[in-house]
Amino acid sequence: GESVGLHLPTLSVQEGDNSIINCAYSNSASDYFIWYKQESGKGPQFIIDIRSNMDKRQGQRVTVLLNKTVKHLSLQIAATQPGDSAVYFCAELPDTGFQKLVFGTGTRLLVSP
Template structure:
């Protein structure tokens, strides 16, 4: 089966710095990857996604990198702001299924002024 793990449970950064959140997955056949942001009392909010045929995808202040060789995914947030403080989850959609998301445990990002 698929399992998803995160390297750091908590990440503290200074406002304005860049943040990098990492995620490892186990199934090399995984097809689709999504990063979610979850604020307290809210459901997960889509940030950015990437398919397995890509290595990098950029959004507004966010970049997702996919390294299929080592089965590693990262989320980079540029110029981190206090509003970025939340728990971040990577989620994997295994290939061959019906798009069931498998989530990692999450990394809490704390942004300090």
């Protein structure tokens, strides 16, 4: 399944599927991007990050893709598990000389067994 971010805030997948969560960012000067996972009642938890001089970065079961031409970021989760159910936020860090994370609209991922 695929989310189109702002227009589809909930993504429902079956366990074992691959999930793709999309994010459109606003500032072409942003230098650094992070994906956070937020479970119900908890604070955001770091998943993976990518700098603007890269277009792809892989972690454990997750891959982030960055397309600076269209200011688009995506998070791919392989073999999605019920424990992946959460709200996912992308965040950008403008290269302003100090740390000021700006969050995008979240996408809720629902994984059914």
